Amino acid sequence: MLNLSALRHEKEALYLTIGSIVGGVVWLGLVIWWLIGVILSFGVMLFGTIFYLIILTFVYWLTGQYFKAQVFGNAVRVSKEQFPKVAEIVEEIARELNLTEVPDVFVLSGQGALNALAIRFLSGRYVLLYGELVDLILRRSAYEELKMIIGHELAHHALGHVSIWKNFLLFPSRLIPFLGAAYSRACELSADRVGMILAGNSKAAGRALLALTLGSEALAAAVDPEAFTAQEKFVPPVMGFIYELYATHPRMTRRIIELKEYERRLALTPGLVSGPVYPTLAGAPGKAASQTFTPPVEPLKEIAAGKEESFCPDCGHEFSPGDLFCQNCGRKRS
Numbered sequence: 001m002l003n004l005s006a007l008r009h010e011k012e013a014l015y016l017t018i019g020s021i022v023g024g025v026v027w028l029g030l031v032i033w034w035l036i037g038v039i040l041s042f043g044v045m046l047f048g049t050i051f052y053l054i055i056l057t058f059v060y061w062l063t064g065q066y067f068k069a070q071v072f073g074n075a076v077r078v079s080k081e082q083f084p085k086v087a088e089i090v091e092e093i094a095r096e097l098n099l100t101e102v103p104d105v106f107v108l109s110g111q112g113a114l115n116a117l118a119i120r121f122l123s124g125r126y127v128l129l130y131g132e133l134v135d136l137i138l139r140r141s142a143y144e145e146l147k148m149i150i151g152h153e154l155a156h157h158a159l160g161h162v163s164i165w166k167n168f169l170l171f172p173s174r175l176i177p178f179l180g181a182a183y184s185r186a187c188e189l190s191a192d193r194v195g196m197i198l199a200g201n202s203k204a205a206g207r208a209l210l211a212l213t214l215g216s217e218a219l220a221a222a223v224d225p226e227a228f229t230a231q232e233k234f235v236p237p238v239m240g241f242i243y244e245l246y247a248t249h250p251r252m253t254r255r256i257i258e259l260k261e262y263e264r265r266l267a268l269t270p271g272l273v274s275g276p277v278y279p280t281l282a283g284a285p286g287k288a289a290s291q292t293f294t295p296p297v298e299p300l301k302e303i304a305a306g307k308e309e310s311f312c313p314d315c316g317h318e319f320s321p322g323d324l325f326c327q328n329c330g331r332k333r334s
Helices: 010-040 044-074 084-096 131-138 143-158 164-174 179-199 202-214 225-234 237-246 252-268 298-305
Strands: 104-108 116-121 124-130
Touching: 010 044, 010 164, 010 179, 044 104, 044 116, 044 124, 084 104, 084 143, 104 131, 116 143, 124 131, 124 143, 131 143, 131 202, 143 179, 143 202, 164 179, 179 202, 179 237, 179 252, 202 225, 202 252, 225 252
Parallel strands: 104 124
Antiparallel strands: 116 124
């Protein structure tokens, strides 16, 4: 099994701590206020609260049942009978993430959109894969990229990002401007890390994110990830910062850069993440053997050579060990 605590992004841990403190204080204050109201109203407020809680719970349950009716009636459920190779990937990843309840995975039309979603209701856990995204990946037989996508969504369940009680606790903090969005972005980065490890191939993980961005089957195999991440240097700093403040997902350039940086950390810190992952399902179902994820050694070779630039000649930004590009302007390190 993977060490999910080690894979959780540092910013998620920070924002989760802040959000939990804020949420805990707010909910505690509301409970104290409620207790005072119950005493002053001689118990009338207690019955009113119970009544509204029952109503809210019933409405939430109905919402889950409505969603269930929609998805089971208008999407195709992945199973051993339907898309067995995809079902095998789901089962292996769920086992690796130690998910006691394997979410129901559905493939449905995105009406031209490319996306995948993790959803939690009282009625169960779900992952939705838009058919357009699946086509874009599987027409190239890029099963490792599919593992990245499925691993990312199942990671949201395993890391508690869609937990009902956790989101209830964090709800007050999500009302604070920018804090809720910042936590959401950090959760995406954590799920990206898990997806990359489960894919067992960092390049495939980056290409899976590029497929989401590009949306073109004809160009997906030819796109250059390094040229794409270099576009980050053209993002206006002020507007880029403002965009990030309101976005629930980081820019795709940043997501791929974050994966590359984490890959270098794995190379520098052997044993940081342990556990078996699964290779591409190129053969018959059930014959995929487990293997240990081994980060590429190229960054280590470059560091050992000691011939890298210390500062970017374009903007003067100091390179960190193993950097292939300037993290400030995107210039390739020579």
